[in-house]
Amino acid sequence: MCGRFTLTTADELEERFGIISAYLPEQIETSFNIAPSQPVLSVIHDGKNKRMGHLRWGLIPRWAKDEKIGHKLMNARAETLAEKPSFKKPFQTQRCLIIADGFYEWKKRDGGKGKQPYRIHLKDEKYFAFAGLWEKWTPPTGEAVFSCTIITTEANELMNEIHHRMPVIINPKDEVAWLDPMQSNTNELQHLLRPYPAGDMQAYPVSSAVSSPKNNDPELIKPISI
DNA sequence: CCAGACGTTGTT
DNA sequence: GTCTGG
DNA sequence: CCAGACGTTGTT
DNA sequence: GTCTGG
Numbered sequence: 001m002c003g004r005f006t007l008t009t010a011d012e013l014e015e016r017f018g019i020i021s022a023y024l025p026e027q028i029e030t031s032f033n034i035a036p037s038q039p040v041l042s043v044i045h046d047g048k049n050k051r052m053g054h055l056r057w058g059l060i061p062r063w064a065k066d067e068k069i070g071h072k073l074m075n076a077r078a079e080t081l082a083e084k085p086s087f088k089k090p091f092q093t094q095r096c097l098i099i100a101d102g103f104y105e106w107k108k109r110d111g112g113k114g115k116q117p118y119r120i121h122l123k124d125e126k127y128f129a130f131a132g133l134w135e136k137w138t139p140p141t142g143e144a145v146f147s148c149t150i151i152t153t154e155a156n157e158l159m160n161e162i163h164h165r166m167p168v169i170i171n172p173k174d175e176v177a178w179l180d181p182m183q184s185n186t187n188e189l190q191h192l193l194r195p196y197p198a199g200d201m202q203a204y205p206v207s208s209a210v211s212s213p214k215n216n217d218p219e220l221i222k223p224i225s226i
Numbered sequence: 227c228c229a230g231a232c233g234t235t236g237t238t
Numbered sequence: 239g240t241c242t243g244g
Numbered sequence: 245c246c247a248g249a250c251g252t253t254g255t256t
Numbered sequence: 257g258t259c260t261g262g
Binding site: 061062063083084085088089 | 239
């Protein structure tokens with residue numbers, strides 16, 4: 001679940017997320033099918049300002065010897081964030097938003113083999129933000145890598161028809177609280193990680209989740225740095 | 227104590 | 239780095 | 245998450 | 257079947 005999503009335009013992002021121009025990335029990548037290990041558009045709070053930039057999807061813990069562990073850490077269960085060694089510290093101080101306008105989920109076809117992909121988005125078709133955690137990893141040689149994971153929770157009534165888990169979409173009024181690095185009351189933070197209201201979402205089957213060319217130009221990656 | 231994992235999903 | 243299992 | 249590969253030797 | 261890359 002939560003293995004692919006979309007960000008198809010970059011219009012009015014700074015207004016929607018309240019980013020001042022000095023903290024915007026030089027370029028924003030858009031895609032119909034963003035996969036783990038690719039750069040994803042994110043917002044963090046550096047203690048003073050909100051900053052927008054790209055993070056690599058698949059969290060690499062600070063202590064990792066090999067970046068490959070990031071291939072496994074693209075999702076984090078909301079229920080256990082405070083306990084897991086890889087997520088504990090990021091949950092306390094390194095929370096982020098990951099910007100999207102849709103995501104995919106695959107429903108197993110009854111009886112037989114195969115899966116049917118569904119595209120899910122908000123009824124108003126607007127941007128939303130996944131709850132995420134970010135981390136900075138410095139390899140033995142070379143530049144630091146800024147990476148992130150997307151938090152999952154139980155499915156709401158809409159998603160439950162497709163799958164039993166779904167990514168956490170933060171209620172817009174809670175975005176500031178989620179990002180605030182000074183907020184360390186994990187009980188309150190945990191409360192923000194609930195299934196988004198089903199009535200505000202819609203889902204429909206699609207023929208394929210893969211529909212756009214990928215862009216692998218590493219020059220486009222502009223990691224957030226603090 | 228050291229050694230080894232550190233994650234989720236879904237499937238069995 | 240920190241936790242778990244042996 | 246899905247899609248796609250899954251291998252080596254030796255030659256250019 | 258299982259791993260890797262995107």
